[in-house]
Amino acid sequence: MSYRxxxxxPGENEIxxxxxxxxxxxxxxxxxxGSLTRENLQLKxxxxxxxxxxxxxxxxxxxxxxxxxxxxxxxxxxxxxxSKNTTGYISVDKHGEEMPNIEFLAERDGWIIFDFNASHVWxxxxxxxxxxxxxxxxxxxxxxxxxxxxxxMHKSELPVGGWxxxxxxxxxxxxxxHSSKIDIFVPPIVDFELATLSTGLxxxxxxxxxxxxxxxxxxxxxxxxxxxxxxxxxxxxxxxGKDRNGVYLCGVIPVRAGRNVxxxxxxxxxxxxxxxxxxxxxxxxxxxxxxxKFFPKSFVSSENSLSTLPQRKTVTISKGDEDxxxxxxxxxxxxxxxxxxxxxxVGAANLVVQYRKG
Amino acid sequence: xxxxxxxxxxxGETIKSSDFNDATTEIKDACKKLxxxxxSDQAFGQDEVPVGVxxxxxxxxxxxxxxxxxxTSISHGGFVDDLFSSYHDDGFIFLETHRNLNPSFNWxxxxxxxxxxxxxxxxxxxxxxxxxxIPDMAARTYMYGRPATLKAALVRVPLGSDLSTGDxxxxxxxxxxxxxxxxxxxxxxxPSASSLSSQALAHAAPVLPWENFYASRDSVxxxxxxxxxDNRGGSDDNPDDDYDAHHPTSAGTLNFPSQFNxxxxxxxxxxxxxxxxxxxxxxDQQFIIKVWLGGMNPGRNDDPDSELGxxxxxxxxxxxxxxxxxxxxLHCYPVRR
Numbered sequence: 001m002s003y004r005x006x007x008x009x010p011g012e013n014e015i016x017x018x019x020x021x022x023x024x025x026x027x028x029x030x031x032x033x034g035s036l037t038r039e040n041l042q043l044k045x046x047x048x049x050x051x052x053x054x055x056x057x058x059x060x061x062x063x064x065x066x067x068x069x070x071x072x073x074x075x076x077x078x079x080x081x082x083s084k085n086t087t088g089y090i091s092v093d094k095h096g097e098e099m100p101n102i103e104f105l106a107e108r109d110g111w112i113i114f115d116f117n118a119s120h121v122w123x124x125x126x127x128x129x130x131x132x133x134x135x136x137x138x139x140x141x142x143x144x145x146x147x148x149x150x151x152x153m154h155k156s157e158l159p160v161g162g163w164x165x166x167x168x169x170x171x172x173x174x175x176x177x178h179s180s181k182i183d184i185f186v187p188p189i190v191d192f193e194l195a196t197l198s199t200g201l202x203x204x205x206x207x208x209x210x211x212x213x214x215x216x217x218x219x220x221x222x223x224x225x226x227x228x229x230x231x232x233x234x235x236x237x238x239x240x241g242k243d244r245n246g247v248y249l250c251g252v253i254p255v256r257a258g259r260n261v262x263x264x265x266x267x268x269x270x271x272x273x274x275x276x277x278x279x280x281x282x283x284x285x286x287x288x289x290x291x292x293k294f295f296p297k298s299f300v301s302s303e304n305s306l307s308t309l310p311q312r313k314t315v316t317i318s319k320g321d322e323d324x325x326x327x328x329x330x331x332x333x334x335x336x337x338x339x340x341x342x343x344x345x346v347g348a349a350n351l352v353v354q355y356r357k358g
Numbered sequence: 359x360x361x362x363x364x365x366x367x368x369x370g371e372t373i374k375s376s377d378f379n380d381a382t383t384e385i386k387d388a389c390k391k392l393x394x395x396x397x398s399d400q401a402f403g404q405d406e407v408p409v410g411v412x413x414x415x416x417x418x419x420x421x422x423x424x425x426x427x428x429x430t431s432i433s434h435g436g437f438v439d440d441l442f443s444s445y446h447d448d449g450f451i452f453l454e455t456h457r458n459l460n461p462s463f464n465w466x467x468x469x470x471x472x473x474x475x476x477x478x479x480x481x482x483x484x485x486x487x488x489x490x491x492i493p494d495m496a497a498r499t500y501m502y503g504r505p506a507t508l509k510a511a512l513v514r515v516p517l518g519s520d521l522s523t524g525d526x527x528x529x530x531x532x533x534x535x536x537x538x539x540x541x542x543x544x545x546x547x548x549p550s551a552s553s554l555s556s557q558a559l560a561h562a563a564p565v566l567p568w569e570n571f572y573a574s575r576d577s578v579x580x581x582x583x584x585x586x587x588d589n590r591g592g593s594d595d596n597p598d599d600d601y602d603a604h605h606p607t608s609a610g611t612l613n614f615p616s617q618f619n620x621x622x623x624x625x626x627x628x629x630x631x632x633x634x635x636x637x638x639x640x641x642d643q644q645f646i647i648k649v650w651l652g653g654m655n656p657g658r659n660d661d662p663d664s665e666l667g668x669x670x671x672x673x674x675x676x677x678x679x680x681x682x683x684x685x686x687x688l689h690c691y692p693v694r695r
Binding site for chain 2 (some may be wrong): 022036041054056060063158162163166301
């Protein structure tokens with residue numbers, strides 16, 4: 001309410017004191033100096049102020065923080081690399097790169113609306129050891145198809161899962177040169193000792209391999225947004241089966257007047273459910289019954305057990321074919337370069353924050 | 359309007375009429391130049407604030423642009439059209455092949471939004487989202503197979519060119535913070551006669567007594583008998599379980615289709631001066647979503663002459679199937695005040 005009236009109204013012939021004038025002027029000056037309200041404006045009932053009378057940032061301020069790779073993602077370009085030393089969230093990586101973040105001074109209480117998007121790539125098989133590689137990738141000959149035992153995924157950077165094929169090009173042989181660094185020898189799918197000629201069968205016509213019940217889809221990345229250190233939104237684990245993927249987070253939260261910091265953070269880990277197998281002495285079998293029939297054969301002992309991402313390295317696995325049947329030739333040793341470990345890189349990320357003043 | 363200060367009258371001093379008039383004039387002048395400093399906090403309610411003053415402003419032309427699309431398909435673009443692999447001058451598109459705009463390959467729905475009469479410093483929030491369905495193309499049927507990747511990003515296109523001609527203008531800019539890639543690593547196997555087919559045997563060397571090793575599916579199974587048999591073509595128990603029933607383009611029964619979502623939010627601030635090219639400061643700008651689908655390796659010879667297989671021999675080469683984009687939305691709103 002900004003109606004003001006003179007404090008002193010001198011009467012006829014009354015001596016006017018200087019303080020009378022000062023008090024009266026002060027009434028109006030105090031109002032003009034930061035106390036005016038809508039009542040002081042000549043607005044009609046339906047009339048509003050003009051848009052041009054509001055300066056920028058009267059109601060809202062907007063900020064943006066961006067990060068992106070400066071070369072192709074497939075060739076190693078990265079905006080940010082999640083840590084392999086911790087499963088916790090980080091906002092600064094080992095190269096000193098920072099995930100998008102915004103710091104601003106709120107002149108009054110209000111709230112913020114944030115939008116965050118990012119995209120990442122995984123690279124690597126996710127295999128942990130040569131033993132695991134042999135167990136998952138070896139495709140033995142299976143009756144009745146007579147082919148040589150061999151490993152899938154020589155030099156592959158894809159995770160292990162789904163169907164993995166062991167046939168190569170049309171004529172099966174590949175990578176053979178006398179001075180080749182690729183020393184894998186992949187013979188025709190069937191080669192009979194009895195025949196002096198090649199069978200002529202083309203492996204592309206009946207591809208071999210195996211389906212994997214359990215894939216190396218156990219590595220996850222997650223993102224979160226924090227306000228002044230408190231988490232306000234997070235993605236949950238996104239696994240490496242979708243080895244190129246994008247995320248989006250948004251939210252609204254009140255902010256207090258003063259300094260506010262909105263950060264985005266990343267965490268990557270090997271996320272596994274650890275299964276236990278019941279062992280030990282069980283009840284004696286009843287006639288025709290089952291031993292330990294009241295105990296589960298396996299159970300989850302720990303869910304979402306986290307460990308750091310494995311380092312990437314290459315191992316060479318040699319595999320020959322010891323089985324000889326039906327006149328098949330003995331295959332000489334094949335050497336497979338199998339990539340172990342896995343990496344994750346964030347290719348691009350963007351944070352937009354709108355500060356709405358209260 | 360700065361705070362005003364009027365002369366203070368003191369005891370014992372002469373009060374001149376000019377001093378008195380100066381004080382009243384100061385007040386009158388202040389009333390003609392009021393600004394936010396003169397008003398108290400919460401001086402105005404929503405009744406005094408015009409609609410659209412903060413987030414909607416039609417004062418400078420059509421701003422509240424929105425583009426939506428229902429369903430479309432995108433085909434494999436090939437390496438030459440992958441603008442995302444080109445890092446030149448901080449993202450500018452200037453290679454001829456990267457300027458191409460084709461709704462079947464890289465410009466879904468021919469989408470665009472237009473901003474006109476932009477002023478320096480003006481801010482606009484742009485949002486885009488769409489769903490992605492990538493079918494299983496059985497890319498890993500063979501050892502060196504690799505699935506396809508879909509890439510997408512927001513692109514700034516200076517107005518002044520008619521996009522319908524099929525080319526983005528030079529000095530369009532890919533907005534790298536909005537770039538996202540999508541791929542599912544696991545695939546199924548192409549429907550194939552993995553235990554050999556009679557057609558594939560047609561190419562076999564004649565010197566071997568194949569009749570001793572191969573039996574058709576309909577023949578009586580003999581234990582320790584022939585090694586190979588064609589397991590396609592149905593059987594008495596499952597007559598509909600044949601090659602056509604599993605063809606990836608007609609039946610779609612491969613087991614690893616994947617779904618993704620692209621969503622982005624970008625704050626565009628119109629510059630007062632250009633960094634790379636004067637088109638950055640043009641008052642009219644367009645924004646589009648551009649995509650690229652590619653990178654698939656079927657793991658076997660890509661020679662068209664090698665299109666043998668399928669029913670003819672035993673296994674069709676993994677097919678570069680199109681992907682589907684749906685529920686497309688691209689819109690923006692200015693943030694002025």
